[in-house]
Amino acid sequence: MRRPLIALILPTILLGLSGLASAEFDTERLALAGDNRAELERALADAPADQREGIEFLIANMPESDLQTLSADYLLENTRLAYQAGTDAPWAKEIPKDVFLNNVLPYASINERRDEWRADFRKRCLPMIEGASSPSEAAALINQKLFQSVGVKYSTRRVKADQSPLESMKTGLASCTGLSVLLIDACRSVGIPARFVGTPLWFNQSGNHSWVEVWDDGWHFTGAAEPTGNELDRGWFVANATKADRSSKAHAIYATSFKQTPLSFPCVWNRKLRSIPAVNVTDRYVALQKSLPPGMTESLFVVHGADGNRASCRLRVLDGDEVVFEGQTNDEGFDANDHLRVELKQKHKYSVLIGEGDQVIRDTIITDADEELHEHHLVSVDAISESSADKPATAIKALRDYLQSQPAADLKTIRAQSFSDIALTADDVVQARKILAEHHKQTLLKTRSEEMKARVLVHGDHEMPFDYRVFGDAPEDGRSLYISMHGGGGAPKAINDRQWENQKRLYQPEEGVYVAPRAPTDTWNLWHQKHIDPMFVRLIENMVAFENVNPNRVYVMGYSAGGDGVYQLAPRLSDRWAAAAMMAGHPNETSALGLRNVPFALQMGGKDAAYKRNQIAADWQTKLAELHEADLEGYEHFVKIYPNKGHWMDREDAVALPWMAKHTRNVTPSKIVWVQDDVTHSHFYWLGVEESSVKAGATIIATVEGQTIDLTSSDVNKMEVFLDDRFIDLDKPIQITSGGQTLFEGQVTRSLKTLAATFDERSDSELAFPSSVEVEMPKPFPQSLVPAKDLPIYTAAKIDTELTIDGRLDEEAWQQARKTTSFVDLVSGQPTRYDTRSSILWDDEFLYIGFWLEEPNVDAEYKDRDDPIYYDNDVEVFIAGKDAYYEFEINSYGTVYEGFFVWQEAYEKGGYASDPQLAKDAPNQQEFDGVGFTNHPRGKRIAFLGYDFPNFKSAVHINGTLNDDSDVDQGWTVELAFPWKEMKWLAKGDDRSLPPKVGDQWRIDLFRFNKTKAPEPATDSSGWAFGKHGVWDSHIPEIFPVITFAEE
Template structure:
């Protein structure tokens, strides 16, 4: 009851009558729980914040990264809150800045992953006099860009200590990269009430490098290079030509603006690729459009396609009154800035027809051009106020078309990397070798990913281990593939980049080698076995079975193996690091889990008598055992335990904000879905299709006897497209999804 009392106290503190009816407060309480020992600091800040500013502080807490939740003090937050409001209130343009804009582009204390400095009061007092005569945010920003850097003694240099410097780190050395300069200018702008945000591209389309800069809001977004002033003007910079060649919706060659508020898009931090706590919107279209000529006698017309709750990407064609094609392009999806729309130039007063299509969904609308920046929305057909969903036949057809398009893209874009036998993602390079065995079955080949040992050794040692792994096993049928670990560290195979690389490898080979995604198998020896221990539970929905040979699990647990056949082989005399004892312990753990859940946790543990670390190939017995098993991607019960490397999707479940060590257990039977356990999970996404239940009938979702949802769930093209894009797995496409807010864990704990 203690935590329930705290939750109730916070609920009363922020003035909500009912936590269950107020999702933002549920998120707030979840954040306070995640803060751990620092919860008291956040609560103290909430208690001391002025009433009229409290919701702004709640916004910060709800959207700050987990590391900030557990470390920022009440003093730090309150100083930022106080001086952000002071700057906003004293600016001549206050009435032009909405509360939403203030919260996301003035209030935040950081832009990316830089060190958290208490710069707000200092900068407000230093820089306010510089802009005392400025009449607009743009004018103030231009002044700051000219005067701040000489004033604080910071200049551009590749000799800076690191890319992601905080303002004071840059000021201490006097040197900064474009990233550090942008952070400093953004903070200077925010300190005087100018909305500003961090913008950048991971890699210019011509391959010439990455770059960061700043956007300023003044009745629309405008850009400028930090420490690269262009007089009193914005929207001028040396990089406009390169920016005009950026590629929308491309995570390598697109242009992204940071959002403190959570979005569906992560900002690609090239200097810290594993970070997933900086959010963004895709703003590429605005930079590309800026390079287009504006024909005489035309105005700008913007286009979008929407359904009930989102914007859709798709192909758009505009015809004139005679049926002649005059414009075409790609509409923006939800991962783009809300103000970024496909834009064409049309003649005012004339009538046109816009035709839009995407994977089986086609729409058209006739319109007359009436004004500049007119927005033409190709909305979904609606029934009862909601976007019309697909029927079973349509969903199947859309899935087929989406898959054909995806497969063609993989053939075009990925064939070279498979031919070269090397993958490179976020700076991590993974060579691999493979060989085909046996005759390919009609439903596709199996894939055997076999991880070598070594680790914590010179590259030459690990290279030899890789060579050994290539010939260690032979399969009756399938592609036997031995990757070379990207690093030579002790934890070769269970760092976060391995998950990303293996996902891409499987996605490629499903298309390029006709791999059956239900028959992908994972195995590894020694350090490779360490990787199996870790990867198998957290990526269980990728594999048909997994085999661990002579490894150590470190901190991981077997709970996530509920639906993955798992075999473990260990020499009885393999005593270093207690590998043999730990293997015996896992044997008991798996047996106990299977006893409690007889339809899950299929396993075979073999402790090979008289064998040490080398088992004289007796462990090869694992291969035919695995080959007899395949993946079930839609099991009736799912146990999902997040590791320190987190995932957003597991079987038919998904979360938008994964939390390390969180746990969720869900079961389904007929039209009923029950949340059995939920620790560290506030919002759960259920992915469904007609193979699991009847989507033409009502679905009931419950937790602890309480009904969370009851009703029909639509089949939607966007869900099919999204679930395909996540994994590139034709069998991993779902046509429906439902978000449910889970009951507060404290309340759940009080159930009899």
């Protein structure tokens, strides 16, 4: 297999840097251009000879959307100016061709709008770099002068993140993303190789960031619009960057590449975008890490003004009476994650003075974790004396006083106050929740009155009108709320409007606010698209404020297409509902598992056969009964199927309203079953996960028993557990476990900061929690990639005839042998474009393996033993023992490459070093941590890449002509024989029999790897296997197929 760690892999691309033949363009790229093909052909035809390679490079690597839209004139002009800049630059001869093509020539860095910027930027930037003799010096000069020249500054109020330079110049505002794009284009305009770099999320969860790298005999970095004099490789973000994690998709650092690579750049502004190639450059930044002196930590400081924005002001840190630091905090002109950094003693108490003269505010901090952020506010509250700092009541008083003096303060501002860190009691949390809820209500009454008058909610480009009526007398604890979704769906607007009008009058609860919203779209899935969730959350929030709704008595219901919505929204938003009622709908792909804590009513006409709604309703009746029987405290349900009714149930389904009214939401259930839908969420009841790690279909189960919380999930790396005395005693130590491991054990503190933060995140005071603990989940075992029931199973027959190893596979034993199913894509499990099958036989001397490979053009390059044949088309065999496994590769020349891998924890005790081929000083020995599946639970492996399996036999037969593309080949066959007696090191871990006994089971995997992928839209990772792995990695013995050795 192609393995980055062992320096074996180069990206599989459609074009070598020397260009691509026109015939290959016809099949590989030009066909993707559709109606724009003529433009690309003209660009190829009209390109000057010395620029043809550049045009070819662009066409071979540009995103498909550009293939279909960019004109020949645009490409030719871009290429002409790029070559002019590359030729005229004083450092022209120092720039390698591949660097020029990939980092000067491209017209774009990310997915920004495709503008014609080169000529204008070149005219602006040439005077800026006059006299510069190197790319680094020139880039530093541009960074110092460019942004003032074009009138662009940093701001989170920019129109969008992925702005083109001209879009940023039009508004004068850009985020770090837009600023980086602008600087890159400016550099490229004068022949400086530059590329876009960024991380999706800093290690400390403080956000993402983007910056620029410039090539000058290697890559160097700088922050756009953040010049550091004439030097590169400096910036405020270096400390964060050194703590990046190359193995984490969220916390790694990536650089963009125009040339195709196996990675795509993780665009936080558009998480679905996969068209920007990238390389992982984390290691270079981690290497910059400087260790702090023992006992020291680095603290970050930010000061907020009265308006909530960051303010620039004097800040002094005192140790007793001694000023140990003095500096200036950053305002909104700096990146959102760029804070004042101060090196201080760890776990030490300091005084902080903020401001000047009579306006100085004094605060106290105790340093704790490295990179801890200390937030302060310029609005002062009554001072908290040292003697009362440990009294929770002080925080409640300070909160009341602060809200009285700052009635416009929002939840973000409240949690930034110093009093929000004071430890609270359980009774204080109850008081604080009520105070915050009432303050938030008053804020909404002022800020959303026009929205409620208009009776229209807006979310992004979507609008949701709503109508409501109020029934009955209001209970003391607040009204009930019924959200009732109309039918219709994929129909003209007029039809859906009539359905809405009908829904307004369809039900009348005895008590409560009955809301009938109009779906924002007229599509078939009008009630379960992703914009519905935040709109309903806002609707509930508004009704709590304006109609005194009790947030624990909110019910969702719907008919027909509205019932479709209930099927979907009830489980994925179950922490918002007291109960749900589905009438005459269809669940589509949703699962009933997530309904554990929301009582669910289901009603259907027995004759409602469209889309098999009636059959599915009966199936769900059975499912819900089974789930409830297995979990008597959950899955409460009411199902009624009316035998003689069709799609219309003559309003008999209204019985669901009084049934729902009996139920009240429980926001702190003792068991949570969280099943992520295709629309995902980062919070659910008292659980949270990082947005970057949320996956559709992921399941998390959490239970509470006494003071112990147990978590089960194979789909997330980190979880946040929100804690509250409503379900666990926070005055006692708590324990959080998973899979028998203790993830956290200790006592936690309650704080107003966490309470306000969770209220702000959830828009619901009942889902506000005063404490939280973040835990690292145990690493997922490889078995979670492919369930045991899905592993391929094969029975190897024992033979009593001697085989001639000639590669032809024409002997009777092979003809009678059972073949595997056709190989599937290693990652997706999808069928492949060419057929590949294999058979396994055995006798007392050898393990025999045969391959049949369909291939219309059999070719190979490498001929010498242990050449890098993984760059050819090859087949591979992996044979696993308990503590080691063997890898064998062969190409169509018959050239062999091998490796032997031993788990580090088993190496010493297993005595492997006694074999010279497996000694610690053996040639080509190195540490190995997998390819696409790293951080294996068993740890790392030692890879012996100079290993030669003794006395094996191998042969290849070509059914056609090798390396001749003038004809069509049938393919090739491979025949292998491995002597059992030479497998002692594979058998070492569990002392298995050699040869095996009848009935013994081994793990053996079979692969085929290819130089090129199938053309789109086929899904092809270029690796094919006997069974799916779910990840680009053939080195996972736990999911190898199960091979049983039989008599015959």
